[in-house]
Amino acid sequence: MSAADDPVPAIPTHDPGGSVKFEKWQALGNDYAIVEARDLPFELTPARIRAFCAGHFGVFADGILLLSESEQPGFVADLKIFNPDGSEAELSGNGAREAIMYLRQRGWTDADEFSIMTAAGEIRPQITGPTTCKVDMGRARLTSKDFPSGPADGLAELTADGATWRFQHVSIGNPQCSIRVESVAELEALDLPAIGGAIEHHELFPNRTNVSWYAALEPGRIRARIFERGVGETLSSGTGATGAAVAHVMRGGGAGEDVSTVTVVLDGGELEVEVAEDLHVNLTGWAVPVFRGELSENFLKELHETE
Known part of the structure; x- marks a missing residue:
């Protein structure tokens, strides 16, 4: 049995x-x-x-x-x-x-x-x-009601707090705005409390959005920081990590063929995100x-x- x-x-x-x-x-x-x-x-x-x-x-x-x-x-x-x-x-x-x-x-x-x-x-x-457990998070989508003006691939640009950001919209049960930066040094220098709220409440997102910034470390591994809708900057976020991992895979990152595995390094620790070709996602971590x-x-x- x-x-x-x-x-x-x-x-x-x-x-x-x-x-x-x-x-x-x-x-x-x-x-x-x-x-x-x-x-x-x-x-x-x-x-x-x-x-x-x-x-x-x-x-x-x-x-x-x-x-x-x-x-x-x-x-x-x-x-x-x-x-x-x-x-x-x-x-x-x-x-x-x-x-x-x-x-x-x-x-x-x-x-x-x-x-x-x-x-x-x-x-x-x-x-x-x-x-520990692995959670089947379902299939991520690049379009959603939370970004109604977005294109089919979810890639767009916005201006907030005097800066222009290129981002990837990902819907994984909730809206994610994932932004790639060129280096970990640039990532660590970001003043998330100052810029996160402006993006969370941007007019492009009628239901507000979660925001993640990430930088590639090595194949299949990224460093990310998260600004959560209704919370602010957090030590970690499972859906934020998922949004960053999907965005990374969409840019050719990840490790694997049919399924790309991305380890996301957050302030609070590491999460493992499996992203399939059809964007079906599994999230593994502890609690x-x-x-x-x-x-x-x-x-x-x-x-x-x-x-």
Whole structure:
């Protein structure tokens, strides 16, 4: 019997007494608070999300991963991903891996391969180790509603903060604007907080965009920095790394024939992105828990009173 055929263990029940438990997880320094929807006594409004994720006054997180039992047959869970500014993200490569490893470790499933539903659609992970998994991210696209004026190949130019940038649009569940620079020295010299926001909010992108800058290191290996929509510069981003890897492959980078493998070196560590000829993408990396917590009565009261 394969792991996928094994009986699925009962999902743990929780104390109905009104306390809200969460777990803090991180993947390459990209940290999320994971919450199970049945534990929440209120809706996660944008204002509550901002208060929950706030530094010093909240739990200090790059976002919230909200897990709920799926009503769709064959899915272990539904996953909603929220940015710290209160907006909802279609997908997060790092957040998805954190949710995947959480589901496995907390007894939602004992299968090595399963499906979860996100706002970007189905994703299928494969557990590869105690802290690692490979995520089938689906097929990247070079055109999307997030860049409505874009050409078929997704290559375009924009001017922001007084500079002109040649970029590759990539849609991988969420919009990516990937920009190649000539050297690592040029990459490291970029003032991302100053220029990232202007590109994120550029008129070309009606739903805003994530931005990645990358430089080639050697065949099949790039260095990247990421400015995430609704977050700012981050230590890492799975979808940002994917966008940069796809852009690199489109320019002839990568290592392989039918499938190009790109190692993306980020501030928080390394991710491996497999890009097939049809732009089907697999993302491999790790995710680990940091701590478990329970929101205090005072903080819960504050969140209740927050609209």
